[in-house]
Amino acid sequence: MRIAVIGAGLAGLAAADELHRAGADVEVFEASERVGGRVWSVPFGELGTVERGAEFVFPGYDEQRRLIDRFSLELRRKGMPYGVREPRGGEPTSSEEMKAAVERLETDLTDMGVTDDCTVSEALRIAGVPSAVAEALKARVEISCGHIADDLSVSELTSAGFDDSDSHTIVGGNMRLAECLAASLERPVNLNVPVTRVSQTGTGVVVGTASGEISADAAVVAVPARLIDDITFEPALPAAKQTKSLLYAHGVKLFVRLVEPVPPSATLSVPGRYWCYTELDRDGAPRHMLSALANTDSGLAGLDIDNGPELWLDALEQLRPDLRLDRSAVMLCTWHDQPWIRAVQVARSVARPVDDEAVARPVGRLSFAGEHTAGEGWHGSMEGAIRSGQRAASEALAAARGQCASTAPR
Structure with a gap:
């Protein structure tokens, strides 16, 4: 056969x-x-391996974890909860307020008359979520899904994951x-x-x-x-x-060396429609690196990716003034120009x-x-x-x- x-x-x-x-x-x-x-691990100088594409191994990834065990691979703890991101740049709000709003939606969707064919934007409006929280949630789900909240099912928001469970990656690269x-x-x-x-x-x-x-x-x-x-x-x-x-999402990642490492963290640029994070290295110490992801048309347009990483680096320095970026050690990773891939993922649309x-x-x-x-x-x-x-x-x-x-x- x-x-x-x-x-x-x-x-x-x-x-x-x-x-x-x-x-x-x-x-x-x-x-x-x-x-x-789209699982593509590449070297980044003395900082080791980075993931151009799929990066996070989450709880519930039972089949992937079974294969990881079968081949005696190791998982590295990133130390940064994927679902908890500090929103910045928009109206003042917090990750706690974002999580509470989603938990309310999960509990009260039916009573509110919200169904899966309702968009994220509509559901947030029906639920009366304050504008600052709503905009942060829209940014969060748009980055994850690579599409606009006005055309994403509310199920994408409620399944996005806002808990503090840890995430991992495979030692040496996925x-x-x-x-x-x-x-x-x-x-x-x-x-x-x-x-x-x-x-x-x-x-x-x-x-x-x-x-x-x-x-x-x-x-x-x-x-x-x-x-x-x-x-x-x-x-x-x-x-x-x-x-x-x-519809397709065209995610872009940016990696930049940090002059001084910082503890694990995750920050959401609400108006910029991207997020960035710091993590632990294989030995459990803070890694000398900042990673960032943009995955929406508006976010990529605002960062002018076609002309290189400079505008994004400027934006990161404003978003995270506590970090010292080594702008001589940068890697920008795109997918639309990879001839045998051309996109990060299929975007889910209500329309x-x-x-x-x-x-x-x-x-x-x-x-x-x-x-x-x-x-x-x-x-x-x-x-x-x-x-x-x-x-x-x-x-x-x-x-x-x-x-x-x-x-x-x-």
Whole structure:
């Protein structure tokens, strides 16, 4: 039984791992020069490894933690609660007031007549949340989701996480998990081999690249959503699988060395629509580094990222005057210009909702994985990518064994 996996991000590798462990002959294709996709760990001078992309391992990431344990990887405590950020720059408010407002929403949504198709902005207005708190909450959820609060479901706010639970990252970089998954496969991943076409036949699939093609009993399509339309599918995929109509977030990260380290902290720029944080190093001491993330169109436009990090560095010095930035040691990380990724995540819209079931549903002998297929609650996360890959592997095995309802698109 031979199964092709297209894409070697966490979703594709999780699928390949499940398939390999089930006894399938797995062939993985990756368009770029590395595995990991949007999990990309890179060196930053003497400060060690930083995460260009997915960074935080949260409580409840059970599948990711199971894999971390399996490969004997270690987690590093960041010391900075992801859900607690001090709001600055807008009307005076506090993280405590933000948390209290969200807790009230979680308790009283039904009594207020608020449903999931209500936007964050509408829910805050209906609940009578004070303007200072409401604006800080909008900034918080917009940064996390990469979209405007006027078009985000209130469920994105109530699931955003405002508690003080700690967060972690993998020692040596989150990409180590992707590398371990790839190394555990019988066949090496085919790097720098973009898949250009996928054809379904009556008995299997044919996967084509610039250098040739292979036949398989089934395939898992695990490329970022923005790249699906670059592949020619025969027969064509149903409309729900075509991703041109989806909205995308274009997150940008900035890392800068600190002249003097400070204890872990997290600060939210309400008007700037970005946040920044300091953390602990591997030994539990304050790290000589400030990290920042912007993930909305308005935030990125205000920081003039296309012309470099200078305006953002200026803004950070105003937001955190207690920090001494070493402006000679800076790394700016973008995703829109990465040819095999092009976006951080799919943004969820009330006006243009994602049909989660249709996006994830198999089409004949093709199954689909990736954060955009993970469904509400898991989209945009490493855990969601892994779970989607595991689900897609199960579907691919069923298809390869002739247990799928049809071998042609419906």
